[in-house]
Amino acid sequence: MENDLLSVSRLFFCGIDVYMLYRFLVAIFPEKWKGKKRIIFSIVIGLMIFLINSARNPLLNLFTVPLVLYMYTVLSFRISLSNGVAYTIIYFSIFGAGKEVFFELLYHMLSNILPFYIPPWFTAGGIYFLLIEYLVGFLFLLYIEKFIKKIKISNSNSFSWYLLMVPVLSLLICITFLYIDFPDSLIVQIVMCIGVFLLFFTNAMVFIILERYTNVMNKIKYAELYNVKRDMENEHFQNILKVNEHYQHYIHDMNVYFNSFRMLAVKGEDKKIVEIIDELKGKIQEEISGVIYSGNPVLNAILSERVSIAKEKGIQLSLFIESFLKVDFISDADMISMFGNLLDNAIEAAEKCDLESRKVDVRLFMGNNYFLVLHIENSYAVSAKRTGSRLLSTKRDSKHHGLGVGIVMNLAEKYGGTLSLEERTDLFITTLTISACVRQENANFGI
Structure with missing residues (x-):
């Protein structure tokens, strides 16, 4: 059976892996660089994954490809090291190993049902089935992308690690299916594939639920802040009315004050005039100070x-x-x-x-x-x-x-x-x- 891992088509799929990771992360985190630098670095990462795949060693793939993807994540995006770990694992669990496990089981079942042979993915004949796998994965990414774009995630967030639970557990369950004997019963095979697909789809539901939760919390916060602002504006308005009321009182009494000053001045009570003015000034300052x-x-x-x-x-x-x-x-x-x-x-x-x-x-x-x-x-x-x-x-x-x-x-x-x-x-x-x-x-x- 001819090994086709070093073909140009395989290099193309490695590039698609990097592009899908980019689409996944750019919906959440800002980029560190754009243009030619990003393209060149993406090509280098794609070549590294291509060389790892050419070894045709599943364990090597499982442990080294995530490290390469993590390097791409932290160097290409403004993301903390801890969040970089979390979201690289999430991506790999869903669109990397998770997707491959699901299609491996699906092709195994179809080989038992259909009258033609489905060649392994690493051979020349398997390229067409691999194309279907990547097409489904990309459409799946586009589906959840519209939800994750609405989620504002800070680098200080710790809930990223909670998001890991479903993808990682789903991946572990799916992998165990590969190491158990495939059942002879067609019904059991179908149920198994449906179960794996639902596990695969559940990973998207995490982001959908999170987006819905964020939307609800934003509406609650909006309502609370609206009430706070309304109260503040009302307080501001009442303070202005209070100041105006005080000024109106003093203006209304101004004639009384002037008449009193005139009488005191005639009598030569200059000190008394100064005392009244100081007292009046103090009252005004006390009542309106700090209001506006x-x-x-x-x-x-x-x-x-x-x-x-x-x-x-x-x-x-x-x-x-x-x-x-x-x-x-x-x-x-x-x-x-x-x-x-x-x-x-x-x-x-x-x-x-x-x-x-x-x-x-x-x-x-x-x-x-x-x-x-x-x-x-x-x-x-x-x-x-x-x-x-x-x-x-x-x-x-x-x-x-x-x-x-x-x-x-x-x-x-x-x-x-x-x-x-x-x-x-x-x-x-x-x-x-x-x-x-x-x-x-x-x-x-x-x-």
Whole structure:
């Protein structure tokens, strides 16, 4: 039986393997390079797989081809090493060994039913049946591709390893079928092939279910954030009404004040006039101070709420908000997550200090025309716990806290910026820098 593993057609199928892996990954992760570099590297990977297949050793294929595919994954895409392992195994389990096992069983059954011989895949005659196998695999990839494109997967995600369960278990079950005696009963053969196909198809269902779950969770998050924004806008509107009401009261009483000043001036009570003016000025400042910080209703609501919380907790909160800030490029949801989390962390840390030492200094300004900077300095009494570069919560229920910093880091990366955390002797410094030039999808809610 002639070995056809070194033919041009086999090289073509190795190239298809690499292309299918590319299609699978590019639907999830961004590429590191495009154009000629990607094409050349893909050809090199295809040649490596071609040479491995030419050895005609199933065990060598099983252990070395995934390593080559993993190398292609981590070098071609912006993906973490751990996620690279997970998604390479997922691809190989579905479109590599998984697909081959299914068709091996199917051709075995058809050879017993049909009156013609189906040659092995590595011979010249098997090339046509291999073409069918790859065509079905590619169509299967196109089917699940439309679902995985809708799933936004972060490099920090750990659920990728949970996705491994179904593909790997399916692959193990299918492989065991190859090492058991093929049953004589046609009905049992058909049931076995149907079972293997269903296992093969179940791998796609994982991505379909995940896409549906992500869609539902996004709708829930959308509804929650819409309610938060609506409440914030209402609070902002009420604050404006409150300020206007106070001004109207003072304007209404202005004639009374002027008449009083005139009478006191006639009597030479200059000191009394100064006392009344100072008292009036103090009342106005006390009632309207801290109400309007920004023309952006969401940002203003975030700041107003934290100022109120700091006042209740006896924290000296100083605020500098630069005029004409560029914040419209930030979605409402991201603004709440970034600014809200960092301000909450600073207030919670300062609250643990002695009453006279509770201080938070907040500065929000444009570093230049291209960068927005949120700089927070706060006192603290308890040092932050760390695991590597990640900060952990100092609260007792730390399992459900301490997630805010990670959220802000991911969002800072999304906006082409950075989050810097510095712990000094008596001061904790947080600096969030984000690019005002990064174009994001509009995630604002409601008009």
